[in-house]
Amino acid sequence: MASVLVVEDDQFVRSALIRHLTELTTESHTVRSVGTALEALREVAHFRFDVVILDLGLPDLDGSEALKMLRGITDVPVIIATARDDEAEIVRLLHAGADDYLVKPFSVDHLSARMAAVLRRARGSAGEAPPSRVIRVGGLTVDPLRRQAELDGAPLDLTRREFDLLAFLAGRPGVVVPRKELLAEVWQQSYGDDQTIDVHLSWLRRKLGETAARPRYLHTLRGVGVKLEPPREPQP
Numbered sequence: 504m505a506s507v508l509v510v511e512d513d514q515f516v517r518s519a520l521i522r523h524l525t526e527l528t529t530e531s532h533t534v535r536s537v538g539t540a541l542e543a544l545r546e547v548a549h550f551r552f553d554v555v556i557l558d559l560g561l562p563d564l565d566g567s568e569a570l571k572m573l574r575g576i577t578d579v580p581v582i583i584a585t586a587r588d589d590e591a592e593i594v595r596l597l598h599a600g601a602d603d604y605l606v607k608p609f610s611v612d613h614l615s616a617r618m619a620a621v622l623r624r625a626r627g628s629a630g631e632a633p634p635s636r637v638i639r640v641g642g643l644t645v646d647p648l649r650r651q652a653e654l655d656g657a658p659l660d661l662t663r664r665e666f667d668l669l670a671f672l673a674g675r676p677g678v679v680v681p682r683k684e685l686l687a688e689v690w691q692q693s694y695g696d697d698q699t700i701d702v703h704l705s706w707l708r709r710k711l712g713e714t715a716a717r718p719r720y721l722h723t724l725r726g727v728g729v730k731l732e733p734p735r736e737p738q739p
Contacts, residue, residue: 505553505622509536510543510569511584512562520556523611538562540569544576552579554621556614557601559585567599574600578663580621584609594702600662624691638673641733643711643720645673659710664689668703672721672731681728704729 507524511517517536524532535550537543540561547555555573559566570581583596583604593604602621605614638645642655647670652659661669667689672680682700690699704721713719719734 504532505618506533506551507535508543508546508552508555509534510540510555510561510566511536511558512538512560513558514538520614523614540564540566540572543569544572547573547577547579553625554618555579555581557581557583559583559587567596570596570599570601580625582617582621597699597702598706620691638670640673640676640731641720643673645670654711661710662706664703665707665710669707669731672729675731677730677732679724679728679730685729
């Protein structure tokens, strides 16, 4: 059973979500619901939730702005519920800190599956003790215990998912990790969109000072997977 906050201004949709989450699932979740972004921020500040389902079309504040504000006060997993299916918009939401997204209209079974995946990831991250050793690959240093990373002595400003992805790859230097394994181990799900991995790899590359065309640490083998290895010494 999970504690869920539903942020949705459409009363019909809101009632349907509450009924499904409290009565029609195998686990009867505890649900609180609000219709505005400011109410959502107050709820999160006063109560502990396991997951937030956030509509973007809120009357007082766009949901994407509400997401940024939520991320300023909590790491609670957020699933975006949106009628917007524009790829650039979805990428922007993931960059802003969304853990997953659903495009309306969606089935309650689809929502349940996405919620279960997000909750597995969150509980897995909380329940597993990170390795204590500091990982060094070339000029890259990753400290899983303190969740800190540095490149050539300079700290890297990484999101939670960026750090998880970097730490997982850095712990296997030179090993090509299949995308399915990344989804299973970093995202804790057995299926998903490769776009999610590509987006996070792109952000990581930017922060590592490289590009897909000119990689230094992160190397993608098309159709195989991804590996992290120290930069090669320039040829004399």
